[in-house]
Amino acid sequence: MSAAPEAKYTEETVLWIKHHTPKLITFAITRPESYRFSAGQFSRLGLREGNGFIWRAYSVMSAEYADTLEYFAVLVENGPMSARLAALQSGDTVLLDKNATGFLLPGRFPDGKDLVMLCTGSGIAPFLSILEQPEIWQRFDSLVLAHSVSYADELIFTRRIAALQTHPLVGGYFGKLTFLPVLTRERTAGALNQRLPELLASGALAAAAGRPFTPQNTRFMICGNPAMVKDTFQTLFDMGFSMHRNRIPGQIMMENGF
Ligand SMILES: Cc1cc2nc3c(=O)[nH]c(=O)nc-3n(C[C@H](O)[C@H](O)[C@H](O)COP(=O)(O)OP(=O)(O)OC[C@H]3O[C@@H](n4cnc5c(N)ncnc54)[C@H](O)[C@@H]3O)c2cc1C
Numbered sequence: 001m002s003a004a005p006e007a008k009y010t011e012e013t014v015l016w017i018k019h020h021t022p023k024l025i026t027f028a029i030t031r032p033e034s035y036r037f038s039a040g041q042f043s044r045l046g047l048r049e050g051n052g053f054i055w056r057a058y059s060v061m062s063a064e065y066a067d068t069l070e071y072f073a074v075l076v077e078n079g080p081m082s083a084r085l086a087a088l089q090s091g092d093t094v095l096l097d098k099n100a101t102g103f104l105l106p107g108r109f110p111d112g113k114d115l116v117m118l119c120t121g122s123g124i125a126p127f128l129s130i131l132e133q134p135e136i137w138q139r140f141d142s143l144v145l146a147h148s149v150s151y152a153d154e155l156i157f158t159r160r161i162a163a164l165q166t167h168p169l170v171g172g173y174f175g176k177l178t179f180l181p182v183l184t185r186e187r188t189a190g191a192l193n194q195r196l197p198e199l200l201a202s203g204a205l206a207a208a209a210g211r212p213f214t215p216q217n218t219r220f221m222i223c224g225n226p227a228m229v230k231d232t233f234q235t236l237f238d239m240g241f242s243m244h245r246n247r248i249p250g251q252i253m254m255e256n257g258f
């Protein structure tokens with residue numbers, strides 16, 4: 001059954017799906033030529049369920065200019081969409097709402113020199129898309145990506161991030177990026193070991209980033225667990241940073257990742 005011409009969605013095909021751990025998957029779907037989004041935005045993906053649909057938001061992980069649309073999903077226990085995604089196979093149909101949305105867009109910052117991207121779990125997805133846009137590397141002197149997960153096997157993007165070094169569009173700027181993995185429930189060499197608000201408040205994150213965080217130079221983007229977003233915003237606010245609004249410029253932009 002194909003979508004009616006007036007439908008708010010298109011029907012796309014799953015091209016591949018990878019199960020990285022029992023609860024972490026990445027997958028790609030076909031991209032209609034008419035589908036436009038800005039890096040940092042999310043799609044609404046749907047599946048048919050009985051006579052109805054199930055719709056959920058997923059940040060686009062691939063680049064604005066990519067031929068396909070890639071996503072990263074954390075499968076949650078007893079989640080209706082998670083159960084369906086766990087069984088997804090290449091060749092399956094996924095519904096794609098025609099409009100991408102979201103305001104986690106680094107271009108909204110009118111100034112700033114250092115961009116610090118703070119995320120937990122699936123909140124890394126919009127930043128992976130943003131990191132494939134050359135404008136962002138040209139615009140900022142330095143980029144920091146801090147990704148907090150509980151356990152080391154959830155750090156599934158280390159190679160993808162390292163591969164940016166040879167990316168045809170952004171590879172030349174790779175030296176500007178500091179990737180900071182954060183593990184909150186186990187320790188390994190090379191990862192920080194506290195939650196993001198604590199790392200900010202103690203100065204450990206700035207030390208690991210190799211530069212001070214200042215309202216004049218630093219701009220923060222936050223995405224992930226809503227409690228983390230709230231606690232991180234409050235910590236930054238206490239440190240003298242404020243929310244960015246288009247009419248009242250500040251240093252913090254954020255989005256709840258679920
Ligand atoms: C703006 C936006 C962007 C999103 N982008 C992504 C994305 O890129 N990848 C992704 O996996 N999910 C993303 N989500 C969450 C996603 O829409 C679904 O909620 C999620 O896949 C679970 O769906 P569900 O039906 O299985 O469970 P739901 O009934 O939707 O959620 C059940 C519970 O699971 C927990 N939960 C939901 N999503 C997550 C998550 N991602 N990580 C940890 N715990 C979670 C929450 O406690 C929630 O109350 C996004 C949500 C929003 C609002």
Ligand SMILES: NC(=O)c1ccc[n+]([C@@H]2O[C@H](COP(=O)([O-])OP(=O)(O)OC[C@H]3O[C@@H](n4cnc5c(N)ncnc54)[C@H](OP(=O)(O)O)[C@@H]3O)[C@@H](O)[C@H]2O)c1
Nearest residue numbers: 074076120121148149150184185195196197225227228231
């Ligand atoms: N039953 C459990 O013990 C358990 C544990 C984890 C997740 N889950 C469930 O598993 C699913 C997927 O979870 P997930 O691990 O991908 O996502 P998550 O629970 O959001 O955890 C991702 C990262 O966010 C951190 N975090 C959570 N709340 C925070 C806060 N207020 N401030 C700063 N950092 C915070 C976590 O630290 P911490 O590791 O310190 O929480 C972890 O490093 C969810 O449904 C979740 O509820 C269950």
